[in-house]
Amino acid sequence: MRKPNRSAIAAALLLLASSSAMAEVDLSGVWNVRLHEDLPERIPGPDMAEFHGVPINEANRARGLAWDPSILTLEEYQCRPHPSDYFTRFSPERIWKEIDSETQQTKGIHIRKEWQAAERTIWMDGRERPPAYAVHSWQGFSLGKWEGDVLAVETTHLKQSYVRRNGLARSDIATTREHYIRHGDYLTIVAVIHDPAYLTESFIRSSDYALDNKRNIAPYPCDPVVEIVGQPKGYVPHYMPGKHPSEFEYADRYNLSHEAALGGAQTAYPEFMEKALAAKKR
Amino acid sequence: MSMNRNTVSKAKVAALAVAAILGAASVAMAAQPARQNRNAPAAPAPQAPNFDAVQIKVLPIRDNIYMLVGQGGNITLQVGDDGVLIVDTQFAPLSDKILTEIRKISKAPIRFIINTHGHGDHTGGNGNLSKAGASVAGGNMLGPLAVAAQGQGGAAPAGAVATILAHENVLTRMQESIGGQPPAPADSLPNVTYIGDWKDMFFNNESIRLFYEPNAHTDGDSMVYFRRSDVLSVGDIYNTNNYPVIDKARAGSIQGVLKALNHMLEITIPKDRQEGGTLVIPGHGRLSDEADLAEYRDMVTIIHDRIKDMVDRGLTLEQVKAAKPTIDYDPRYGSGNGPGSTDRFIEIVYNDLKAAK
Numbered sequence A: 001m002r003k004p005n006r007s008a009i010a011a012a013l014l015l016l017a018s019s020s021a022m023a024e025v026d027l028s029g030v031w032n033v034r035l036h037e038d039l040p041e042r043i044p045g046p047d048m049a050e051f052h053g054v055p056i057n058e059a060n061r062a063r064g065l066a067w068d069p070s071i072l073t074l075e076e077y078q079c080r081p082h083p084s085d086y087f088t089r090f091s092p093e094r095i096w097k098e099i100d101s102e103t104q105q106t107k108g109i110h111i112r113k114e115w116q117a118a119e120r121t122i123w124m125d126g127r128e129r130p131p132a133y134a135v136h137s138w139q140g141f142s143l144g145k146w147e148g149d150v151l152a153v154e155t156t157h158l159k160q161s162y163v164r165r166n167g168l169a170r171s172d173i174a175t176t177r178e179h180y181i182r183h184g185d186y187l188t189i190v191a192v193i194h195d196p197a198y199l200t201e202s203f204i205r206s207s208d209y210a211l212d213n214k215r216n217i218a219p220y221p222c223d224p225v226v227e228i229v230g231q232p233k234g235y236v237p238h239y240m241p242g243k244h245p246s247e248f249e250y251a252d253r254y255n256l257s258h259e260a261a262l263g264g265a266q267t268a269y270p271e272f273m274e275k276a277l278a279a280k281k282r
Numbered sequence B: 001m002s003m004n005r006n007t008v009s010k011a012k013v014a015a016l017a018v019a020a021i022l023g024a025a026s027v028a029m030a031a032q033p034a035r036q037n038r039n040a041p042a043a044p045a046p047q048a049p050n051f052d053a054v055q056i057k058v059l060p061i062r063d064n065i066y067m068l069v070g071q072g073g074n075i076t077l078q079v080g081d082d083g084v085l086i087v088d089t090q091f092a093p094l095s096d097k098i099l100t101e102i103r104k105i106s107k108a109p110i111r112f113i114i115n116t117h118g119h120g121d122h123t124g125g126n127g128n129l130s131k132a133g134a135s136v137a138g139g140n141m142l143g144p145l146a147v148a149a150q151g152q153g154g155a156a157p158a159g160a161v162a163t164i165l166a167h168e169n170v171l172t173r174m175q176e177s178i179g180g181q182p183p184a185p186a187d188s189l190p191n192v193t194y195i196g197d198w199k200d201m202f203f204n205n206e207s208i209r210l211f212y213e214p215n216a217h218t219d220g221d222s223m224v225y226f227r228r229s230d231v232l233s234v235g236d237i238y239n240t241n242n243y244p245v246i247d248k249a250r251a252g253s254i255q256g257v258l259k260a261l262n263h264m265l266e267i268t269i270p271k272d273r274q275e276g277g278t279l280v281i282p283g284h285g286r287l288s289d290e291a292d293l294a295e296y297r298d299m300v301t302i303i304h305d306r307i308k309d310m311v312d313r314g315l316t317l318e319q320v321k322a323a324k325p326t327i328d329y330d331p332r333y334g335s336g337n338g339p340g341s342t343d344r345f346i347e348i349v350y351n352d353l354k355a356a357k
């Protein structure tokens, strides 16, 4: 057997070194969302005043209790997409890379969601963030970098939106950190929301996706219409304080303590379970 | 420019002279520092900020429209072959810095200054910036045509000034001494005013409409809509960091603010998915679009409705405050003091609704 050519080995080692140093995992493809985790919240949707597990403050609880779902009939609400921090929970997505033709480096990673045709870019070129006084968007401004095999994304400039689809708010001064973790044909996205206005602790959610390159991301047109004829101009549906029509309906139906249903950081921890079920034991 | 609608009244020369004698900077309703949340330091009582440290930052918005951020109200800048138009002028000590930034974008003369209202943090630079420009006017009212034509490069000959345009009530209010504040200096007063619901202009190949919004932040509020660029500059009726500031001494009202916010929502058209499209420059805070405005309108409406319900039930102001009608919005918009404080806002809404009963 011939001795291996030393320079060829050296070249191969160099190639290996340079490619592993980049540690860039390719996330490209169509990913179909897996909904088994937290299914009741994700598909039928949360109940009214079902706030447990979210580290809300008193202000956010009051917002949730004032929230009348009829607000979604207003023209300004009908075509809103989920914001990027909530979108990790829903809808298949296509991920593709934008490569700078000169340097062949990844300039950005694009994500297109099927529902409401939302698109976002995670900039990988370390560009400067827009100033504080620039416009905000549903998907925000995202910068990403590889931390080992994990894509870490920091997002600012989000529009005000929600942490749960029942009126719990997430403010426009919130920031998020996401981790994209690929295991073969599976992708886990962990989203951490930090909101000094409405959350007392960071709120963390993970969501899973499976590669499904045969799937198409369909178009999703949306055109607002008058949904309720005769609403007075400037009308904003909301419940008056103390006048929520079903504040404890959810808690009572599932025999949970009212404290549990009304949420807050303590309701997110396992040791709270006993308290949550206290009502049932009584 | 064409003035094809509404009466245009020329400045009152006698009033100008009186105001000149009284001249002093009015810093009423000084800039409110952007607050991020209730943990942020409370806004200090209005006082003249340290202008030396202020940097004027320029945000290109669309085509020939820019937003200038410094200290005081946001400035809207529109440039083109016809010259420079600015909406609001911040404080007088900042004029040189503002002019430096404008000159980086356009060397054309400043032709128009539009004031969204009369507060000193929006009109303080009127005098300096109008003197740096020149209007085209007949009858030697504001300087001859030849003088205006020489105004290229910002060095207008003595005597030439840019038009300062505002609602008629702005001129009236700026000459009054209100709340211990002296009247505004003569050279900062509007020299062209309008009455009626709106005023149309055409400048730099663009239709521009000023909408009068009665009794909102003040009784002289104009929103300036750049129709081709699709940018709406709204002054202090809308800001992104505080509850609405309502100047009762100048006949502002919660009803007027709500009406104006709903009017803004009629004008704005999102590009897609409720974002982009018409862009809105607030009096203070960040650039916005319809969705941001809708959130703000909702907040103001919800608080209004709650306080109205309490007024209808006969609650006293103290009882209303104790019921915390703003609790869910305080972390984002509340503040302990200043003209936009939570307490002041509740008081004004309460009194306005009580008076309307």
Ligand SMILES: [Zn+2]
Pocket: B029, B117, B119, B122, B217, B236
């Ligand atoms: Zn003002």
